[in-house]
Amino acid sequence: MNDSGNPRRPEGPGRRRIVKGLGIAAGGLLAGGAGFVGEQAWQEKDPPTPASAASVDSWQPPGRQVDVLWAVDTAQRLVALTFDDGPMERWTPQALDTLDAEKVTATFFVVGSRLVRNARLVHDRLGRHEVGNHTWKHDDLSKMSHANAYRSIHRTHTAIKEITGREATLLRPPWGRLGGTTLHVAAEHGYDLALWSLLVQDRRYGDDPAGLVEAVVDNTRPGTIVLAHDVGAPSRKVAVQQLPAIIRGLRAKGFEFVTVSQLRQAASGRATPGTGHAAPITAPSPPSRP
Numbered sequence: 001m002n003d004s005g006n007p008r009r010p011e012g013p014g015r016r017r018i019v020k021g022l023g024i025a026a027g028g029l030l031a032g033g034a035g036f037v038g039e040q041a042w043q044e045k046d047p048p049t050p051a052s053a054a055s056v057d058s059w060q061p062p063g064r065q066v067d068v069l070w071a072v073d074t075a076q077r078l079v080a081l082t083f084d085d086g087p088m089e090r091w092t093p094q095a096l097d098t099l100d101a102e103k104v105t106a107t108f109f110v111v112g113s114r115l116v117r118n119a120r121l122v123h124d125r126l127g128r129h130e131v132g133n134h135t136w137k138h139d140d141l142s143k144m145s146h147a148n149a150y151r152s153i154h155r156t157h158t159a160i161k162e163i164t165g166r167e168a169t170l171l172r173p174p175w176g177r178l179g180g181t182t183l184h185v186a187a188e189h190g191y192d193l194a195l196w197s198l199l200v201q202d203r204r205y206g207d208d209p210a211g212l213v214e215a216v217v218d219n220t221r222p223g224t225i226v227l228a229h230d231v232g233a234p235s236r237k238v239a240v241q242q243l244p245a246i247i248r249g250l251r252a253k254g255f256e257f258v259t260v261s262q263l264r265q266a267a268s269g270r271a272t273p274g275t276g277h278a279a280p281i282t283a284p285s286p287p288s289r290p
């Protein structure tokens, strides 16, 4: 909820203290931890640094609220598989083949420049999957000015629209690194941020495929967002090769696979349009974990 500008909002000393504290925090970030720059100096800084989520002027973002999702609260045994960093010859087609063979829906957070270069790999193959934004060149958004973050995210947004015919609504910042400017650009695009609650640990289990499968299946809970990669080192190929075993292991425990957006919709009790999933939408349930 954004109630800033509400004239009835109390403006007591407590609130002033909080604002001053924020000014100090921002000043410390601006100076690289070297000390307090001062609120006035901070306000005169232009353009905003990566640390700042402030808007320079009055604005009307399409998304006035940016959510950050690690997982969702649901009693339904739903899980969202997500794949980052593609599309690339290694190993996007293999991941798509498995998802097709197992009739599983997933979410791909694509790198814009790779999507443009490798559009043929995903042509006509992303129909039932969701596609999210993973920046133009796997950029570290925590270090980017507003202008550069906007360029990276918007270019990727446009590429996704042109190549898949759909507008992305989710942004996953590479490495989970984000700055204030990330939030600003996300709001400008109506995006929410999709992080993850379970990482497929391909490096740790590169020599232990069965252990990799077990770690995913044992640690998945209703509402888990699983992060895998469809691009990268040979250890990631191990993870892609184990995808059928992961899917079957989760199915054996009663899990159904949905996109991140479908997961959110199910958790909020809304219908899941066009999913083909018969999962009943139940009344909002208490959180399944702390």
Ligand SMILES: [Zn+2]
Pocket: 084, 085, 134, 138, 174, 175
């Ligand atoms: Zn990534």
